[in-house]
Amino acid sequence: MKTVERILIKMAVIQFVFLFLAQLFLHQLDAIPELKVLAQYEGVVKDKSAKTVETIWNSR
Template identity: 50%
Template structure:
């Protein structure tokens, strides 16, 4: 049982390192320019705060 848990812990650590590595690569490289354009189109990359207009009539 301890051997299996050790293998799982090693796999989790390797997975986390790979995730961080690829996130850094994709964030700083121009690997997917379409994805960057999509986030700019949807307004996710900027700190745009707009007022919400209430359309419901409160009693």
């Protein structure tokens, strides 16, 4: 069982490293410029926070 756990831990670490490198490549190095435009269009990287609407407390 220890060998299976060791293999799973190694695979998880390798997966994390590849995820980190892919995120760095795609977002920081501008490999795909359309990706940054898409993120701005979806509102993922907005600087200011939106106003919250409290519907539960206003209805009482």
